[in-house]
Amino acid sequence: MDTTDETTTTPTTTPTTTPGDPAATARAVATAYLAAWQDGDLATLERLLADDVVFTGPGGSLAGRGPCLEGLRAMAGSVERIDVVRQVAEGEEVVTWYDMTRTGGVVVPTVNSSRVRAGRIEEIRVLFDTGPLG
Template structure:
């Protein structure tokens, strides 16, 4: 059986490489996302948001991942195109029956947003 930590690792790898078929398989149909730049309800909205952010994504530098039987917190630097400094980011994912059901992400988006205005 795949652990929540392994699912989280697969999620970040798939997002970074643009493998949205794998991402779809990791997300529950009713996944709920709340983050600094938006909200999404359901797998289609969540994938659309991940695709949008993926267009700005250069890489993810994971520093730590802490997990238990259902929850994973990943601490990473979000590197984006456009010259913004890497954004220190915390991502909490809740896993049920092998799929991510809830995602909460927090980071300071000001520098990323400023690069979009240039």
């Protein structure tokens, strides 16, 4: 198992895939995904999501790149910053714990679990503390 501790407010939006090392690729893609979301970079998000990506979170489930992009677009305006606390990858799976600072300074502790294949995210599962949201 590969573990990486990382704290950053500006992760890169250009993932570096590593042939033969799916954990490194999964970390790079997940980091780029969070950076693109933080920056409102929908073109990069579109490139990182598989056509048949599935999202599951506290607000429900979405299937397909289009619906997932719409959900990300809707939330992007309320995300000021994403600070990665810890990221752990094993094979194609990567789990990222981060603090999402929303407009107004509300910090929402969040965990994102993603499966990455061929450099694209196929599945996203998100859990977060709804307490700070009121």
